[in-house]
Amino acid sequence: MHLHDFWFLLIAVLWTGYFFLEGFDFGIGVLTRTLAKDRTERRVLINTIGPVWDGNEVWLITAAGATFAAFPDWYATLFSGFYLPLLAILVCLIVRGVAFEYRHKRPEERWQRNWEAAIFWCSLLPAFLWGVAFADIVRGVPIGPDKNFTGDVLDLISPYALLGGLFTLVLFTFHGAVFAALKTDGDIRHRARAHAGRYGIAALLLAAAFLIWTQAAYGNGRSLPAVVLALGALPLALLLNRARREGWAFALSGLAVVAAFATVFLALFPNVLPSTSDPAWSLTVTNAASGAYTLKIMTWIAGFATPVIIGYQAWTYWVFRKRISTRHIPAAH
Known part of the structure; x- marks a missing residue:
């Protein structure tokens, strides 16, 4: 395996790991409005991800940084062409992080209500926009012979891309509902399980539509097993x-997330960003990669750091593995 192929695989793993972890984060944020009945239940839901949400976002930083270092042309074209949706995602992630930290700083109802609204909208919008972005990546965008994006934001809007956004939004919400059922106790646990059933049916229908479309239009023999795995x-x-x-249900909802994004990356390879202007102008793992020496140094660093990070994060989840419920929430002042 060439180093550029290895780094495409590793970047696919990093992005997929991010969506596996941040997916239920986004789902919990959406459920603060659709599942929680009152402020106490919203605090329960937020506390289920309180110790881990910022660690989950490290995967995004690592995936974006690895893309920049290993495939600079891919990074440059992607982040310039997708500037507006990626900026919207970045702003949402910043506001969402601030909302988690500042929500409880003051007791006024309006203060807390506004931050709770920020958590909901700044979870819902990225969950949708990430699906749109990755659908556009596998579909392709206008790219010129100089590897520059030649379209505008309207080129990112298509029925396929919008379907991808709806699919990831509902899939992440289902993933979050199963996580809520796994991490909570009492009445909220039972309602989370019921919500997971409803969101799961919608996610299955959208998965069938999006993944079959992806396989039919852009897929290959490599991506077909991933489609079957996700739909199973x-x-x-x-x-x-x-x-x-709930534990097995969460493992399988996570497997569905992993298989769905594996479908995207397997359908994409060996391209990293297809050109709809001319296939000859597409960015590939060879023409968009860094030099061999850079990739070699990165491989040594990743070989040391990646297991350490994964082990530390797994330990964090183990420490905070217990269920919580409304009885663990102290009375408001």
Whole structure:
């Protein structure tokens, strides 16, 4: 395997890991409005991700940084052509992080209500926009012979891209509902399981539409098993959620997220950003990669750092593995 192929694989793993972890973060944020009945239940939901949400976002920083270092032309064309949606995602992630930290700093109801609204909208919008962005990546965008994006923001809006956004939004919300059922206790746990059943059915229908479209229009023999795996994991997650096996249901909802994004990357390879202007102008793992020496140094660093980071994050989840409920929330002042 060439180093540029290895780094495409590693970047795909980093982005997929980010969506596996941040996916249920976004889902919990959406559920603060659709599942929680009152402020106490919203605090329960927020506390389920309180110790881990910022660690989950490290995967985004690592994935973007690895893309910049290993495939600078991909990074430059992607982040310039997708400037507005990526800026919107960045602003939402900043506001969302501030909302988690500042929401409880003052007791006034208006103060807390505004920050809770920020958590909801700044979870919903990125969950949708990430799907639009990755659908556009696999579909392709206008790129000129100089590797520059030649379109505008309207080129990023298509039925396929909008379907991708709806799919990731509902899939992440389902993933978050299963996580909420896994991490909570009492009445909110039962309602989270019921919500997961409804969101799961919608996610299965959208998955069938988006993944089959992806496979038919852009897929290949490599991506087909991932499509089958995603469409098989979702109904199993629904069945296990109904059977009150939240741990297995969460594992399978996560597997569906992983398989869905594996479909995108497997359908994309060996391109990293196809050109709809002329296929000869597409960015590939060879013409968009850094030099061999740069990739070699990065491989040594990644070989040391990646296991350490994964081990530390796994330990964090183990430490904060217990369920919480409304009885763990102190009375408001």
